[in-house]
Amino acid sequence: MLLKTIFWFSAGLSLILVTALAGRIERVGFPVSNRKDRLPCIDGLRGYLAIAVMFHHFFIWTMMVRYDVPWGKPSSYAIESLGQVSVRLFFMITGMVFYPKILEGFSNLDWKSLYYGRFFRIVPLILLSFVMVSTIIFARGGAKTNSNYLIEAISWITGWKEVDVLGYPFSRRLNAGVLWSIWYEWLFYLFILPACAAMMQIIKKFRLPSITVPLLLFLIGAVASVLYRFYRIDVSVLRYAPLFAVGMMAYELRNHEPVRLVLSQPLMGLVALLALGASMLMPNEGFTLALPLSGFFFVCIACGNSLWGLLVSQGAAVLGEVSFGIYVVHGIVLAIVFEEGAPLFGNLATPYVPIVMLPVSVLLVLITCLTFLVIERPGIRLGRWLSRRA
Numbered sequence: 380m381l382l383k384t385i386f387w388f389s390a391g392l393s394l395i396l397v398t399a400l401a402g403r404i405e406r407v408g409f410p411v412s413n414r415k416d417r418l419p420c421i422d423g424l425r426g427y428l429a430i431a432v433m434f435h436h437f438f439i440w441t442m443m444v445r446y447d448v449p450w451g452k453p454s455s456y457a458i459e460s461l462g463q464v465s466v467r468l469f470f471m472i473t474g475m476v477f478y479p480k481i482l483e484g485f486s487n488l489d490w491k492s493l494y495y496g497r498f499f500r501i502v503p504l505i506l507l508s509f510v511m512v513s514t515i516i517f518a519r520g521g522a523k524t525n526s527n528y529l530i531e532a533i534s535w536i537t538g539w540k541e542v543d544v545l546g547y548p549f550s551r552r553l554n555a556g557v558l559w560s561i562w563y564e565w566l567f568y569l570f571i572l573p574a575c576a577a578m579m580q581i582i583k584k585f586r587l588p589s590i591t592v593p594l595l596l597f598l599i600g601a602v603a604s605v606l607y608r609f610y611r612i613d614v615s616v617l618r619y620a621p622l623f624a625v626g627m628m629a630y631e632l633r634n635h636e637p638v639r640l641v642l643s644q645p646l647m648g649l650v651a652l653l654a655l656g657a658s659m660l661m662p663n664e665g666f667t668l669a670l671p672l673s674g675f676f677f678v679c680i681a682c683g684n685s686l687w688g689l690l691v692s693q694g695a696a697v698l699g700e701v702s703f704g705i706y707v708v709h710g711i712v713l714a715i716v717f718e719e720g721a722p723l724f725g726n727l728a729t730p731y732v733p734i735v736m737l738p739v740s741v742l743l744v745l746i747t748c749l750t751f752l753v754i755e756r757p758g759i760r761l762g763r764w765l766s767r768r769a
Contacts, residue, residue: 382441419685420681420683467622474622491766538565629674629678647684705747
């Protein structure tokens with residue numbers, strides 16, 4: 380009980396600390412995108428979701444190292460939800476951000492530009508993370524040379540499967556196994572996005588409301604989830620389709636002025652947080668009450684509810700900019716902290732280990748600000764340059 384109490388207290392302090400730090404980083408000149416198509420509240424939300432995933436994995440590492448609990452889901456729904464609900468909301472964000480592309484229709488989209496952009500936005504940092512994981516394995520003396528390294532690299536970089544690298548057991552722990560969600564992002568870009576864009580073109584031809592597309596996607600995804608849950612028929616491309624669909628519907632709702640005005644009110648921010656909190660206290664797999672609760676929270680944020688200005692603060696803007704880096708790199712930082720860095724807090728009583736989250740959070744934000752400037756930002760620019768020349 381004391382461990383969890385200190386965990387939540389440390390998590391709250393860490394959020395305050397990194398928000399202040401990120402705000403300071405912005406004031407000294409860190410570049411934050413000001414493109415007109417950005418959604419400030421959604422961008423601000425990204426950073427906090429990524430940090431929540433880090434908290435989730437910090438707890439798992441603590442239980443594994445201090446109590447010999449096997450790597451896996453925490454016994455607490457709330458702590459488990461820091462990871463699961465955050466990733467659910469990330470998928471909703473993807474659906475919302477790319478819904479304007481779907482609204483354009485299949486034939487009106489610049490597909491080359493889109494895929495160049497996605498490739499060079501995602502792959503460079505994941506490639507770096509794979510190199511970092513490989514370096515850790517070599518440094519620990521656990522590498523076993525084999526001819527499958529290239530295949531292992533491709534498997535990791537695509538997110539298809541985080542196989543053991545260089546014969547190192549449980550290699551995926553070195554990045555907390557976060558790349559599984561990247562695989563579903565790729566499935567969205569390659570299959571769901573084009574299918575929805577084509578469907579939108581047909582829908583508009585028959586003058587049906589555009590929200591028909593996300594509603595159909597939600598229903599199809601619901602059927603796929605039922606087939607998987609009860610019959611183990613895995614239509615993987617559709618497993619998370621309902622979450623993408625919720626994001627699309629959120630975009631539709633934010634364009635209805637009466638809905639947007641109501642859901643963006645400060646009081647609704649409290650209701651949204653209560654809904655999110657309730658969703659974290661129950662199972663999050665499949666179609667449970669957690670889905671509409673977290674969906675309601677997301678719609679409120681999509682409609683411009685900034686949670687009393689938090690999500691549009693300077694700090695939130697920076698955290699949102701580096702959120703992908705936080706998500707991809709945090710597992711590597713934790714692996715080093717709990718293995719190589721263990722002697723630094725070896726004498727700290729187990730219930731107080733979560734206090735280490737504070738310096739880890741600061742270190743993670745500093746590292747990911749650097750990787751954004753050195754890896755992500757140049758990658759984004761390269762993708763845009765290549766798309767213009769294609």
